[in-house]
C-alpha cells in the first residue's frame with residue numbers, strides 16, 4: 093500500500109518547487125525590462141544618477157493643462173501627463189538646492205529657480221493629449237505651465253542641481 097504521508101510529502105515538494113520557479117521567473121522579467129529613456133541627474137552625488145522611466149513607475153503621474161505659445165504667436169491648449177520635477181528631485185534625495193539647469197540632448201538648456209521648480213505646473217511630460225512622446229530625440233519634454241515655448245525643453249537628457 094502507498095504510504096499516504098510520503099505522497100503528501102512529494103506533493104508539498106512539488107508545490108514549493110513550482111512557487112519558487114514562478115517567483116524567480118517573475119524577478120527575471122523585471123530585471124530584463126527595457127529602459128525607454130534615461131535622464132542624468134548631476135550635482136546630488138559625486139557620480140551622476142540615472143533616472144529612467146522604470147523609476148517613474150513608483151511615482152504618481154500628474155496631469156496639467158498648459159498653453160503652448162509658439163514663435164509665430166499662436167497658442168494651443170494641451171493636456172500633458174508627466175512627473176513633477178519637485179517629485180523627481182525628492183525621489184533622488186536631492187536635498188537643498190537653489191536652482192536647476194535642464195539640458196536637452198541637442199545641448200539646449202535653461203535655468204529654473206527653486207521657486208518655479210516647487211510650483212505645480214512644471215513637469216517632465218511623457219504624454220500629450222493622450223499620446224505618448226515617441227520621437228527618438230524627444231521621449232521626455234519639460235513642460236512649464238504659464239511660460240513661453242522657449243522654456244519647454246524637448247528631449248530632456250540632463251538635470252543639474254545647483255546647491
Ligand SMILES: Nc1nc2c(c(=O)[nH]1)N[C@H]1C(S)=C(S)[C@@H](COP(=O)(O)O)O[C@H]1N2
Pocket residue numbers: 162163196197198200241242243244245246247
Ligand atoms: N531640445 C530643444 N528644445 C527646445 C529648443 C531647442 O532648440 N532644443 N528650442 C526652444 C525654443 S527657443 C522654442 S520657441 C520651442 C519651439 O517649439 P516648437 O518647435 O514646437 O515651436 O522649443 C524650445 N525647446
Ligand SMILES: [Mo]
Pocket residue numbers: 163241242
Ligand atoms: Mo524660440
